[in-house]
Amino acid sequence: MKHPFLSGLCSVMLLLVLSGCWDHYELNNMAIVSGIAIDAGKHDKYKVTLEVINPGEMTSKKLSGNMPSVVYSYEGKSVVEAIRRINTGIPRKMLYSHIQLVVVSEEIAREGLLSFLDYFESNREFRENVNFVMTHGSPAEDTLKISHPMVRVSSFKIVSQMELGEKEWGSDPMIKLRDFILAWQSDTKEPLLGAIRVKGDVQKGNQITNMRKIEPSALVELAGSGVFHHNQLLGFLSLGDTRNVLWVQGKLKQSVLTFGCGEPGKMGSYNVINSSTKKKVNYTDGKLKIDISISIQSYISFMECKVRLSDNQEISRLQKQIEAYMEDQIKGTVSKVQHKYKADIFGFGDLLDIQQHQQYNKLKSNWSPVFEDADVKVKVTANIRQSGITTDSFLLKAPMVRPENEQEATEPD
Template sequence: MKRVAVFLCILNCLFLLTGCWDRKELSEIKVVAGMAIDKGENAKYKVSVEALNAAELSTQSAGGNAPTVVEGIEGDSISEITHLFNEYYAQILIYSHMKVLVISEEVASAGRLDFIDFLERNREIRDDFNIIIAKEGKAEDILKIAAHYKKASSLKLSPQLDHLLEDWGGDPGMSIINFISELNLEGKEPVLGTVRLKGDIEKGESIENIMKVTPDAIVVVDSLAIFKGGRLVGFLSLEDTRNYLWTRNDIKTTSLTIECKKGDFSAIRVTESQTEVTSKMKNGKPFFQVSIKAEGFIEGTQCYNNVEKLGTIAKYEKLINETFSKKITDTITKVQKQYQADIFGFGEVMRRQDFNSFMKVKDNWNEEFASGDVKVDMDFILRRSGIRSKSFLTETEK
């Protein structure tokens, strides 16, 4: 009986401990951290990948060699190109841990985004990487810059974009699923974050770039890329990017600066924010109502106000509401006049709230959006003034 039990146990283990049919040894693979898409000189695309040198990323095994290798291949199909990289690499490239996809401004402006179909279909590529536009240069150059953080450009860019969104609100946090969804939405045009190279590209490629207090080259977040009809048509500043995120209810926390008196400013930290949008037809044209409720505290002031004084908090709240209601309105108006592209999703909101009216104008919605009226209301509440109510500076206002 014991022999039978042992035999059944061994047989069970044989079924449970079967290996993976497609396993690969660690020594046979190379992890891709980033991909860049540029226009090819002799083909439709040039695809570049940033492959990690794992030994150089570890403090215990680093020998001072290059932490990554960036190579590019031209071709008409992204799928075929990704299987050709053994022209350069000895190991098999693994794309499942890719952190960023960088698209050149030239490719995006031409509307050559059909390669995204391959990225969406590929079962080995996850959908959690950041998609960004390389402004005023080649996308491959963004991957070549040696960075202080983890030494690799892609490994630095991914958390950089995420933290900017969480701490201030300067990146839309667009994944491939969201981007594809917005490309196909009725009443919403897509956007992407934008980066640019600051400094000397040739010096930035060297490992010496991360040995300097002030690097020779660094990748900075620049602006917001606006798409219309599947093509890149323009950019918004970082300040406008935050205003855009506010209309989309995507602001988590941010810091505001208000001019409390001529030449003096106060800093406000936003800790909570909630946005509601109403979109409907009114007097024969679209009407958009953006209502923002937010709260926060005073981080610093140059106006020397004692917030314990009656009415001081109310003055700050009124100034914040007036200042940023106007700034957000100005951003929306700028997009209406310059681009006639509804990146705010007001049409998509109208489709849900006033379906019959939207269906009548959906075929020329961007034109309707451009002629629409906008009203932005901010209701900001100051909860506290940091850890003190009086400034150490001499109070000058009575």
Template sequence: MLERKILSVLLVLCLTFTPGCWSRKELNELAVVMALGIDIHENGYAITAQVLNSAEAGSKKGGSMGSLPAVTYKSVGKTIPDALQRMLSMAPRMPYLSHVRVLVFGEDLARSGVSDVLDYISRNHQLRTDFFMLVAKNGKAAEILEVVTPFEYVPANSLYSSILISEKKWAATGKVTLQQFVTELKRSGSDPVLSGVQLSGSLAEGQSMENVKQINPATLLQHTGLGVFKGDRLVGWLGEPPSKAVNYVLNRVDATMGFIACPDDGIVGFAVNRADTTLDVKLNADGTPAFSAEMEIEADVNAVQCAIDISQPAVIDELEKDIENKYNANIRKHIGLVQQRYGADVFGFGEVLHRKYPDVWKKYRDHWGESFKTMSIRVDTDVAIRRVGSIIQPLNQKVVEP
């Protein structure tokens, strides 16, 4: 009997210290932020929050009250939490950041440095680390989050989905999360990159619901290659070819397309299905590092626009050799462009040296940006063509009469 009384007392005490709903938050009390934009402002920071309009988001016909499924709020403050607090003067609910899918920096902010912003973002317990980060090329983050987009009912979801598909199939962009960016920023011997996004069309037209009621929308959001960071500051932009080169070296290419010229005239197109890159470093006789990037690529022929006989193994071998030569030349060219123009090691070669030869790295770490400009980097590509399609000869090849 005594044991049962003691057990009952213990159970009552446990219930005292484990209330179940002390921190609950009701949906009708929250403004669920789906995308966050941050711009620099003369008075601190300008924050743009794209908030889910939960009353309208579930409707397939434009909402019960005819309004949009998302609402954009803006505010200015000395710090980001200050700006978010001031947003309460307009928003009827408390901003809730746990469901942020995309964070957009204005270009001016990115060029001035993002460390202070990342300090708040990393400290905030509401924010997860799996959202994607972008830079608004030649513009402000607020402009990006004001555009009504097709396909997805909530614009933030459209931007999130477009990042996923372009990174997976195009190879000239990249999905970079907060955790990934901070790791590359703090890691010795590497600099981060972020994908760029910009308006294609008029902002005024893009803000209207009429933008997505046309067969050819007047305004769209367009991904525009990679922004190069040196430390926490944006220093420049890379176009499509060099952005692809960076992603190849970083081992971030799942699939993409390419082509090579035929010996006489025309082109052969190919689809990359797998790309693996291994970075290494060796020391020259004088102790200086010599880097290498070894790539293995599997591809399929997907277009033949010239008179070649791809049923012949020798022709396939020649195509593989031509693709290898093109990759070796292009990747090396664009690595050199980043070396000379920015001196930013977005490829992580310094980290490779740090891991393999830590004593040698100590000689370079304090001035790696300048030293990286002079480093020797070799590119060696091995290409294997796996498939040539369901037909062998090109359809425009002349038929020889018997």
């Protein structure tokens, strides 16, 4: 051989080109999966529903009045099997890397059948930071079937809703798959999952006509959250409680507080624009002591009571009202979780691990009673910055006094 190196190299190149490519997939043969829903199956253990995007409908050029996504279900003994066999109905290779939403039905959660999450974690196509929710009062597959005129693919719409819900009011915990798995891994922390439900008529909701009405027939809305013990659902928390949980966890930034301002039947509303939470735990004398201190910045959005907002003392009084209200709320939620569910969704155990490692090691095997027994102290510091672009409200102006016997008819002449 005259040039052994060169011939070797040529044979390598030939080998490459002649033998074919293994991971080569053309886009025409693929379909993007945007959402996956898992229910309990009728004939088999799991029923998996995929929402697949129809790309022609998403770009403005090729719109032809069809639905932007297609939903298909299949049942199987395991989620993996169902996913693989989904091609009995759908003609393309599924691309799972762009999944935005994983929905689990309440049934599955109650029965604790969440072991398929291991598949999601180790498969390279599924992302760990995909949004993970459960349904409350509807089967999971229905949530993927409701269309909406603004965001046409239902998975995308639900995700946008959740993100905004978290930002604007704190109504959704925005749990990702990863958070759930981390909580599962922890010795003491219990998982929490956001919940959604379908309102309205599902049959009408999954048609193109749903998008053409002013008032859609069916809508998916946020419904609080579900508390778990390990992988089993214990119960639900309302939207308000969910917000308080987020507050304790320090994940809440903005929200709105509305409560009575002192005069009967009158309300005041405050926009919380910034809040920060500090937590301390201490285990002494056989009892866990939890200190939660929250400080918030707010401004008054609307005040029905007659309060002079230009007076410093009044502002202080309002601040104290806010503090009292919030402490009440938060203590109430923590108490509820402690006593009704006995599940440490807040992560106080992990905090103890950091602050008193040895003590934690002793207690972690039997954490529920410790958590249930714990002494919780909540301290809120509220700060009212301003009241919008006006100071005193025009509502303060006392109405004119009308003489009583001047009751003229209001009919025109």
